[in-house]
């Protein structure tokens with residue numbers, strides 16, 4: 001049995017206290033939320049912080065609500081929102097079915113009961129489902145430090161696998177997704193068995209004006225795309241008619257731009273095939289939802 005190295009434990013009772021603790025340990029501390037990623041890494045000694053700062057008492061970071069900003073209405077998720085809360089939220093279902101699609105296939109109920117939105121994004125695992133979904137949706141991450149707060153597009157949050165652009169003294173506090181009237185969205189994942197990480201997954205949202213694609217986002221997990229999204233495919237489809245041919249070409253572009261690695265989940269050719277097929281499926285289901293067919 002692997003055990004973590006000795007580590008200090010501190011429980012923060014406010015964001016300010018968590019930020020003070022981060023500053024005190026100067027890069028040698030890690031925030032712990034659900035612990036489903038950090039604790040396994042500590043047990044394997046891949047992560048060896050001097051201190052873990054428990055933020056589970058910061059219940060004011062556990063919410064899903066609409067916020068009115070200068071850039072219009074946004075769906076805001078606090079960083080400590082659990083997977084299960086996302087999965088069961090009617091407000092999420094009303095705006096972004098893609099999040100319910102993804103949460104249904106993330107791990108198992110034990111992980112979903114504790115794992116958080118903030119932890120999923122900050123883990124920056126290239127196979128993380130929520131990162132792909134929030135990249136597809138062009139969400140923003142709100143990051144706090146002792147000096148104030150800053151906003152970073154989720155598409156720019158990762159700084160390579162398992163790394164983010166967060167500085168040592170920063171905490172992710174919220175994710176904001178623009179509310180898009182008439183949007184349809186969907187997430188498609190292939191996994192080896194229920195609850196497993198993705199062999200490949202694709203999520204998409206669409207805003208249609210008749211048959212014309214007015215807005216589109218395409219996110220990918222475990223497919224080796226930069227920042228979890230397929231910009232080439234989005235640029236091709238935006239402004240075109242949504243037809244069988246354009247969907248096929250979008251999927252072809254997305255697959256060609258993907259760069260998956262071979263591993264125990266499958267060879268590259270299989271994953272590229274999935275990139276193509278799952279892009280078609282996600283786009284079609286998103287369109288069906290946008291047009292009220294399902």
Ligand SMILES: Cc1cc2nc3c(=O)[nH]c(=O)nc-3n(C[C@H](O)[C@H](O)[C@H](O)COP(=O)(O)OP(=O)(O)OC[C@H]3O[C@@H](n4cnc5c(N)ncnc54)[C@H](O)[C@@H]3O)c2cc1C
Nearest residue numbers: 033034035036037038107115116118119120122128129172
């Ligand atoms: C068996 C198993 C199966 C899984 N399957 C899937 C799957 O199929 N799909 C999937 O997407 N995920 C899967 N996961 C991961 C799961 O979604 C985790 O919940 C998630 O990766 C991390 O969330 P957490 O709250 O547990 O983060 P933690 O483990 O607490 O933290 C992870 C990292 O994020 C940092 N962090 C956490 N919160 C913040 C914050 N607010 N600000 C700054 N840094 C922060 C921590 O310091 C740490 O570096 C699986 C996990 C397990 C154990």
